[in-house]
Amino acid sequence: MKIKTRFAPSPTGYLHVGGARTALYSWLFARHFRGRFVLRIEDTDLDRSTQPAVDAIIDSMNWLNLDWDEGPYFQTKRFVRYNAVIDDMLSNGTAYRCYCSKKRLETLRKEQIARDEKPRYDGRCRDSHAYHVDDKSCVVRFRNPQNGSVMFNDLIRGPIKFSNQELDDLIIRRIDGSPTYNFCVVIDDFDMAITHVIRGEDHISNTPRQINILKALGAPVPAYAHVSTILGDDGKKLSKRHGAVGIMQYRDEGFLPEALLNYLVRLGWSHGDQEIFNIDEMKQLFSLEAVNKSASAFNNKKLLWLNHYYINHLPASYVATHLAWHIKQQGIDTRTGPKLAVLVKLLGERCKTLKEIAISCRYFYEDFSEFDSNVSKKYLCQAAAPALETVHANLASLTEWTPAAVHTAIKQTTEALQVSIDKIGMPLRVAITGVSQSPALDITAYAIGKSRCLARIIQALDYIACRARGNTDQA
Incomplete structure (x- = not known):
């Protein structure tokens, strides 16, 4: 049997982590068995389905690199097929017309509830x-x-049984002639030869209804696996308060797709004590038998930890391809300054997200006219001027501009002035970056470039002199 799975989201909102995990599990199951994976857009809810939601689903799947072999199919483009099957069912008696009014059905419901039925x-x-x-x-x-x-x-929960007496005769075509969700799903799974349906546990109650329709059509019944809910770390239903946002917002916040996929696959599945899985390992090791029946808790700190790991362990050239989008969002011109792959190595240890790198890197590419006021008051004072003047002279005399050469020039300054590195390091860092935190001074100065460093030190000395004149005037 050729394994074939599907991911079938409804475009009534953005793709969230629960849907993305379901997509990942379905994709991994198909890839593990060298089967086929189908993307199907279940847009029968005409009032709530939107094109922006469709676009967000497809963008999210592409960003996560969850490629599909067929699709995307759209249910709204298959209405002729659904209605043809319904007409056949009316002819053979497996379906019937119902003329009951909405008022009668509402009255019936109230009476049944009153009788605890x-x-x-x-x-x-x-x-x-x-x-x-x-x-x-x-x-x-x-x-x-x-x-x-x-x-x-x-395949996750074991045997599940429903009495047919608990299942009523569900509507498969509305008054306006449009087929309903539960019916469309059945015909799609049949026509597309889906062998395994992997979806959220909220669909368990739909499964017996869909199985009965399949049997009425003489169609094969796929295997079912229902994945448990994802909760917040407080045990409550996942919401925006817990970070339950659209998948593309994780991209916007600076997460790598590898980090999010690694986190999602472990959110209900395990393989021993292993925490880090690349895509090839996921495809090789994933099995539905190892998926946990109980709900999983979403933990943003763990996701951040994984993202930081991947920023520093994936090839810097690859991480740079994702960083480029964030650099563009910040409006930074990187034509002069270090290559983005170099920037990843410079700031990766300090930053947990790509957005953080992009926000922190501006001084590598752009000059600045102002220093951080709190930092400059502390480190760009008159006492720092001799150190900055001396280190400027030592840096200016360098015939080659390398991290080692910069390090030597800074060390020579401490020896000449007989001061500790702190007396020079912090004023120099603030002078060439404008802020108090950066990677090691030698590699930071090297990446900024000789001419820029020298010009910024002069700018810092002018700032110190200006402050000194201001204090004298006030006195």
């Missing part, structure tokens, strides 16, 4: 033709079996 359609139109008037609007219902039960072996 499970609300369900009472089958009034199932066998009686008394209300079948041709010119009266109607829905079409599936004739669900009234006896027996539906049992399936969930």
Whole structure:
């Protein structure tokens, strides 16, 4: 049997972590068995489905590198096929027209609830033709079996059983002629030869209904696996308060797709005590048997830790391709200054996200006219002037501009003035970067460049002199 899975989101909102994890599990299962993976957009909810949501789903899948072999298919483009099947079912008696009014169904529901009964359609139109008037609007219902039960072996949860008496005759075509979600899913899985349906546990109650329709059509029944819910770290339903945002927002916040995928795969699945998995390892090792039945808790700190790991362990040239987007968002011109791959190595240890790198790197590429006021008051004072003048002279005399040469010039300054590195290091750092934190001074100065460093030291000395004149005037 050729394994074939599908990811079938509804475009009523952005793709969130729960949907992305389901997509990842379905994709990994197909890739593990060298099968096929289908992307299907279930857009039958015409009022809530939007094109921006469709675009966000596809953008998210592309960013995560979860490629599909077929699709994207759209249910709204398959209405002719769905209605043809429904017409056949009406002809062979596995479906029937229902003329019950909305008012009658609401009254029936209230009466059933008052009797502590499970609300369900009472089958009034199932066998009686008394209300079948041709010119009266109607829905079409599936004739669900009234006896027996539906049992399936969930590949994550084990055997699950539903009594057919608990399942009413669900509507498969609305009054306006549009087919309903549960029916479209069945026909899609049948037509697309889906062998394994991997989806969220909120679909468990849909499964027996869909199995019964498949059996009524004489279609093969796929294997089902229902993945547990993702909760916040406080045990409550995941929400925006916990960071439950659209997948592309993780891109916007500076996460690498490898980090998010690694985090998501471990959010309910494990392989021993291993924490770090590259894509090839995921495809090789993933199995549904190892997926946990219980809910998982989303932890932003763990995701940040993984992102920091991948920034520093993936090839810097690759990380730079993702960093470039963030640099552009900051409006930084990188034509003069270190290559982005070099920047990754410079700031990767200090920054946990690509956005943080982009925000922190401006002084490598752009000159500045102002210093951080709090930092400059502390480090760019009159006492720092001799150190900056001496280090400027030593740096200016260098015939080659390398980190080692810069380091030697700084060391010579400390020896000449007989002071500790702190007396020179912090004023020099503030002078050439404008801030108090940066990578090691020798590699920072090297990356900024000789001419820029020398010009910025002069700028700092002018700033010190200006402050001194101001204090004298005030006195």
